[in-house]
Amino acid sequence: MTDKANILDPLKIIKKSSEFAMNFISIFYILLICAFSVSADYGCSYFGSNNAECNGNCQKLFECNWGRCEGTFHQYCACKNKDNSEC
Structure with a gap:
């Protein structure tokens, strides 16, 4: 596979998207907990x-x-x- 094909590999895109979503959700929950503990x-x-x-x-x-x-x-x-x- 060429480098371009690696970049556009759908499985890698999905994996990166799910990692981003999980990080976002984790940060959101941490902020929510901090806000209620103030x-x-x-x-x-x-x-x-x-x-x-x-x-x-x-x-x-x-x-x-x-x-x-x-x-x-x-x-x-x-x-x-x-x-x-x-x-």
Whole structure:
């Protein structure tokens, strides 16, 4: 076989494709596990935000008036005073 024929060998292409797919899936699962293991910011996280928990933590831990999840994905707990200033 010539070098060109080796490059276009369907079995090699399928093998390389499946190796790529398995590597991609492995990396995806690792990233997913890491994302879920990241601790939530006082009730707010990328995968689910709880404004009530954020509010309670702001009042109890930081003696603020209120709090809510903010950010593009509501991943940060922002604590505020009565006048809406940062606490």
